[in-house]
Amino acid sequence: MGGADMTTTSEPRHVSPTESVLQSVIAAADRLRTPPEVVDLLRTSWREVRAQVPVRMDDRTLRIFEGYRVQHNGARGPYKGGVRFHPKADLDEVRALAMLMTYKCALMDLPFGGAKGGVMCDPTHMSETELNRLTRTYTQHIGMVLGVNRDIPAPDMGTNQQTMAWMMDAYGARYGYTPGIVTGKPVELGGSYGRDQATGRGVAICMRELARMERVAPQDIRVAIQGYGNVGSWTARIASEMGFRVIAVSDVKGGIWNPDGIDIAALDRWFAVAGSVAGFEPAEPITNEALLELDCDYLVPAAIGEVITEENAARVKARVVVEAANHPVTPAGDAILRAKKVLVLPDILANAGGVTVSYFEWTQNIQQFRWPLERVLDELEKRMVATFDELMTRAARDGTQPREAAFDIGLERVARAIQLRGFV
Known part of the structure; x- marks a missing residue:
């Protein structure tokens, strides 16, 4: 046994998507001296729905997919977040994306909380009729947590305008015609000009x-x-x-x-x-x-x-x-x-144009008054420029990176709403 080399090298520990987001949040909480009770509240989701999604495929076989809707925090308003159809859209991935939505909406100063949905499937290997059935079954199984003033889904990876049209129709079949229940819809069904871009x-x-x-x-x-x-x-x-x-x-x-x-x-x-x-x-x-x-x-x-x-x-x-x-x-x-x-x-700034125009679409649906494309693009331009300037000014003032400044601004706003509403 003498002479054997007992030295081992350890593989770097993989950090899950949820842990990645939490690292940014906790670091921001330390910088801001956020009360521990608020941080504890934000470590986990307010509600997580797991749904069995059985689908009769075109070859008549039955496949059972796993679907989720995670609502992270709604202190600032109804939950908002996309629905992802992807083989890796597991609970941890969806939970992390829901957390990101909480801070993205807060950073953009939108009156929304953060949510995300997902179905573990590969839409590139499914027909349109199979995706239609999948979407409708998924919507029926999470419909009890959705609502124009409760939770408003949108497209994400693997989903699109057509998916949102099916979701809107499936929800409407049970609860009545409700175009504001989803954003990112076709313009013909109440969608907003400019949402696709x-x-x-x-x-x-x-x-x-x-x-x-x-x-x-x-x-x-x-x-x-x-x-x-x-x-x-x-x-x-x-x-x-x-x-x-x-x-x-x-x-x-x-x-x-x-x-x-x-x-x-x-x-x-x-x-x-x-x-x-x-x-x-x-x-x-x-x-x-x-x-x-x-x-x-x-x-x-x-x-x-x-x-x-x-x-x-x-x-x-x-x-x-x-x-x-x-x-x-x-x-x-x-x-x-x-x-x-x-x-x-950071992503919560750079890709926030989608949720910003989703907010515009939601307000148009509530008012039943459509904006012309020029107004949508003008309002998006103003919001993105103002938030970019605010973030970069904050980063320069505090000597932080843009990602840190983004989470500092977002967490401040979420924490303030939590305290004002008396959650802690």
Whole structure:
């Protein structure tokens, strides 16, 4: 036995999505000296619904999916948050996203609390009729916790306007016609003009405001965008219109890179036929992993969460990361980026355009008065610019990073509402 090397190396402990969010919240609570009772209240969700979602598939087999609706905190108003259809939309992921919504709505000063929904499924391998049945069953099983003044779902990863139309109809079949029960609906069913582009437009506005703050012209800023779904494609489109040079984009099937810049209008025409950005010319192929490490100025992860980690953060060459996706940077990855002096615009600011226009849609439904597109975009512009300025001013004043300033502002507002309402 003598001479045996007993040295072991321990693997880094994986931090769950919920733990990641809690780290930011608890750090903010320490900076703000938030009362411990308030922090205890915010560590967990107010209500979590788990629903069995049986669906008769097209081949007549029965599959049972697992669905959730998590309501984190409603001190500031009705719960608000999207519904995600994704294989990894488990309870911990949905719980973390609900927490993020609480602080995102507070940061944007919207009269909402935070919620999120999810069904563990792969919508890319389901037919439209199967998704219709899944959506209706899920809605029926969580319908008792929804309501125009209680909880208002919206689209998220794997869901879209059509999903919201099915949800609205399923809810209405039991409770009566209620268009305000969901946002992100088709315009024909009470949706708002501009909702489809809202998240991407909000990301692009943050990029423009940062460029203005840096006193760098957009045409001198090289942008790489991971993800070309609703958020990524609209970000690319609007950023390109603003003058940014988009040099790389990717989707689940691959990516493309052109250091001279990509013609986004031509790419959209290609995508409409090919169903992917892969293969578009003139451009070189690039993987999703390589895109994250590309030499660029602004890196925009706009797909799934936890793509920048302690394993690849040191190789990120961008000087700015704009979090268009929800929690795309892990805490360990964030620490490495900070050490490299990479500026991170946090998700609860960068992708808040979606929930902001969802708020506009909700108010339009309540008033039964539709706003023209120009008003929607003008109101979004004002909210995003004002919040960006407030956040960056707070960060400069306190000597903190933008993520810390965002959680400080959000937590202050949530804590104040909790105390005013007498929850603690």
